[in-house]
Amino acid sequence: MDRQQHKVERRLAAIFAADVAGYSRLMNEDEVGTLNILTAHREVMDRQIAEHGGRIANTAGDSVLAEFPSAVDAVQCAIAVQAALAQANLDIPDERRVRFRLGVHVGDVMVRNGDLLGDGVNIAARLQSLADPGGICLSEAAYGYVRKSIPLTFNDLGEQHVKNMEEAIRAFAIGLQSNASTAPRTAPEPSASRLPEKPSIAVLPFANMSGDPEQEYFADGVVDDIITGLSQVKWFFVIARNSSFIYKGRAVDVKQVGRELGVRYVLEGSIRRAGDRIRITGQLIDAGTGAHLWANRFDGSMDNIFAFQDQITANVIGAIEPSLRRAEIERARRKRPNSLDAYDFYLRALPYAYANTPQDSEEALRLLLQALDREPDYPTAQAHAAWCYEQRFFRGGHRAKDKAEAVRHARAVMASATDDALALAIAAFVVAMLTHDYESAIGTVDRALLLNGNSALTLGFSAMTEANAGRYEAAIEHGRRAIHLSPLDPMNYHPYLGMGFAYLFSGRNEEAVVASNHAIQANPSFMVSHALLVASYAQLGHLDAAKVAAQRLLEAAPSFTVTMMEQMEFTAPERVAQFGAALRQAGLPD
Template structure:
C-alpha cells in the first residue's frame, strides 16, 4: 500500500452551542429551527465573513469554525456574543438564544472540509466548561490575544477536562463595556464636529446570503467613501473606521458621536447575475430624519453610474452646490472589479499576513490581465509587491523594482487617482527620490484632503526626516479621519512618538494597542531602552527577534527612507541599547 500522510495544519478552533437547546426544541421545534437558521444567516455568517473564518460544520445546536489566527477567532466571538444579546433584546425568554463559546489553538487533522484532533476536542471541552454567554479560551490563545484584542480576561486557572490527562489552563473573555465597536485601542473620548459638513458611510447591508454579494456590498461602500472623500467641501471618515460598525445594530446618534460626524449614509445592496438593486438614505443625526433617500434598480454594468449619482446627490445636499472633482478611470470589466474588491480587503486588512498579501497579488494580476487599463489594480499591486520586500518575504528583491514600475503605471493610467499618487510617493521615498516623493504626496492630498492613509504615511516620512513636530500634526489629522484604524496606524504613531523623544507614549501605544505583535515591537524595545528600562527592552527585543530572525540594525538602517542622519542614529542607538543584533 502507498504511504498516505495525514494532512495537518495549525488553526484556531471555534466551537459554539446554544444553551438550553433541548428545552427550546421541546417548546417549539419548528420555530426554534427556523429562528436559529435566521440567526446563523443574519448574525453568524456576516461575522465569519468579516473575520475570515470558515464554517466547518453545524453540530445540531452549535457550530464548528476555524480561523487563521487566534485574534480573529476571539474578535469574532466577542462580536457574536454582543450581536446575539442585541438580537435577544425585547424578545420573550422562550425566543432568546444564548451561546457558550470555546476557542483553542492547535494542530488539527484535515479530511476534506472537516477537521479532527486534539485542537478540536479541546475547543469542545472549553465551550462546555463555560456558563451561558461565556467565551472560554485556552492559555495559548490567551498568549496570542491578551495584548492584541482589547477585552477583560479572567484567569480560571487549571481546569480538568474530560478525556484530557492533564488539566488545561483556561481564561474567560469579557468585552470591555465602553469599548467602541471593532476599535481595539481606538478613540474613546467624544470628538468635536469639524467646521465643514462631516459624514460617515456605514457598510451597506447585503440582501442575499452569498458571500460574493457581501464582498460586492463592501466594495460599493468603499467606492462611495472614496468618491465622497475627493470632494473638497466634505469631511469624510475613512473606510476602516466606518467598517468597525459592520453587521452591528445601528444607533445613528451613538455612531455619529463616536466618529465625530453629523451625517451618516446607510444603504443596502442586492446583486443578481445581471442587475443590482441599491437603497440609500442620508441621515442628519442632529436635525433628525432623512435628508435624502433613493432606490436604484439598474443593470450591473451601471453600478459606477449609481455610485457617481449617489455621491453627487450627497454633495449637493450637504455642500449646497454640485462640486464635481475630476473623474477617476473606472474599470471596463465587472470581473476585474470583483477581483480588485477581494484583493483590497486581503492586502490592507490582513495585518501583513504573508498568505493574504500573496493571494491579493494573484487576484490583482488576474484583474490586470482582464483589464490592462485598470489603474486602481496597478496601485494596489504596487503596494502589495512593495510589502513583500519590506517584510522580508521577497528573497530576490525583484518586487521592490517591480512595485515602483506598477505604481508609475497606475499614475500614468489615471492621473486623478489620489491613492496611486501617495503609493508612488511612498515608494519613491524608499529610493531616496525626495523631491519626487514630496510632489506625489502633495498631489495626492490636494486631490483628496480626506485621505487618512496618505496622511499617516506622510507622517512616517516626516519623522524619518527629523521633522517630529510636523509629523505629529499630520498624524493627528490621520487619526481624526480614521479614529478606529488598522494596526499600521499605531505602528506609525509609535514611530513618530519615538522620534519626538516621547518614549513613554511610544511604549503605551505599542503595548496596549493592536500593533503589539507586529514589527512595531522593535520600536517598543528601543523606547524602553531609551527610557532606561533595559531589562524589559531586551525581553521585547528577544520576542521581536523570535518572529524576525533575519533582522539586523545595519541592514534595516540602510533600507529605511532617512533624510536626517541624526534621526537614523537615534534609532540605531535605541536598537543597540535594546540588544538587537548589529
C-alpha cells in the first residue's frame, strides 16, 4: 500500500456534524419514501455547505460531517440548512418529515484521505445528539467564536455528560425563529413608526428561606416595591406582579420563565431571618443564556423594617439599571448593522458618549443622529445628542451651530411629555450649561427625580446641574446617593464633579479635593476633573500640591489655558471668576 495513503495531517477546524432524528423509525415505516426525502434534503444541505465555504469530509447513511475555515461560516451554514429544510418539510406530513440535528465544534482534527478523525469529530457528533430535531447545538469553543459575531439567542445547556467522553461538554443551543417541526410564521408588515424595542424584566417572588410563614408577607412586600420602583425606569418594560407571581412556590427554570413571559431578564432572590437579623439576596439573570449579570446581598435589622425595605428597593433598582444597560449595549453590538433600529443605534452610542472625549463624542453623535433619523421624537436619543453637541461646542471652537443644536434638542426633551428621567436630567444639564436658565433646568431636574429618584445616572447629571445653579446641598445629597446606588459605575465622575464644585463654591475645600480626586480616578482623561483639583488645592492654600496637579492637568490636556476654561461659562459669572482666579494661583497658563 502507498505510504502516502497513511499520511495524517492535523489542523484546527470548525466541524459541522449532522444526523437525522428518528432515522431508524422512518426507515422501518417507509424505506423508499424516507430515502427519497433524505436524498432531496441532502441536496439542499450539500449546496448550503458549498455556498458557505465548507467541505464535506465523511458521509454514512443519514449522517454528514463537514469542515469549515471558521466557526462563523459553520454556524451560518447550519442556520441556513435548518431554515431551508424547514421550508422543504412544509409539504410533507409531520410524521414523515426528515429532521436533522446539527452540532458545531471548533477543535483539532486529523485528516486522512480526506476523512476527518479525532476527538474534535467525536465532540461534534455528540453535540448533534444533544440538539433538538431541526435544532443546532454548539460547543463552548464554537460559542466563544460566534457569540459576538452573529446576532442570535444562545441557550446555555450547561455541562453535558455524553457517551464515550470522559469529560463533560458545555453545550449551547441556538434559539431559531422556526424549526422543521413548525411552519414559519408570516412576518408582520413593518409599521410606519417603529418604536424602539425595550428590554423586559420579570421579578419573581423571593423564596422564604426562614421557615417562618410571617416572613412571606415581608418577602412579597419587598418584591412589590422592587416591581413598582423598576416600573419608574421607563427605558425598560417590567412584567406586572400578577404575571410574575404565578411562579410563587414553584421551582422554576429561568429560561422557561423568559419564554413564557416574553422577557429578556429575570430577577430572583431569597429572604432569610435569624433572630432580629434579616438577609436578602438577589440576582439578575439573562433569561436567554442563563448568565448572571448582577448579584448582591443585603443585611438589616427588624428594628426598622420599613426603612430596611426601602433601602433594599433603592439599592436593587440602582444596581440593576446599569447592569441592564451594559447587557443591552452588548446585545446591540452583536446585531447585524442592517438590522439595527433606533434603540440599537442609541445603545451603540452610549459607550462613546460616556467616554466624554472629543473623538468619542463625534462617534456617539454619528450613531445618535442615525437613531433620530429613524425616530425623530425619541427623547433619550435627543437628550444624548444634545449632550454630545454641548461637548462639541465647548471643545470644538465654540461654534454657534453646535450650541443651537444642543439647546434645540434639549428644549425639545424638556417640552415633551416624556417620562424618561435620564433624558430630562441630561436636557436640564445642557440647558443649564449653555443658557444659564437655571429656573427651567432645576424644574426639569425635580421632575426627573420625581419620576425616578433611584437612577444613579439621573442623580449624577442632577448633581452637576444643581452645583452650577448654586444649589450646593442638593448637589451634594444627590451626588452621594448616585455613588451609593452604583459605587463602581464608570460614570461616577459626574456625581463627584457635582459634589466637588458644590464643595469648592461653598468653601469646603478639603472635601472638594477628595471629590475631585475621585472624579479623576473614575475618568482620568476628563480635563475638568483635573482643573477642579487644581482649584481646590489653590483655595485650600496648598500651592505646591496645586502646582503638581496643574502639571498633571497639562499632561492630560496640553493646550489647556485658564481663559479657555473661563470661556466655557459653565456657571454664573462670579463663580467662573472665582474658579479662574484659583487656577491662576497655581500658575496655569492664562
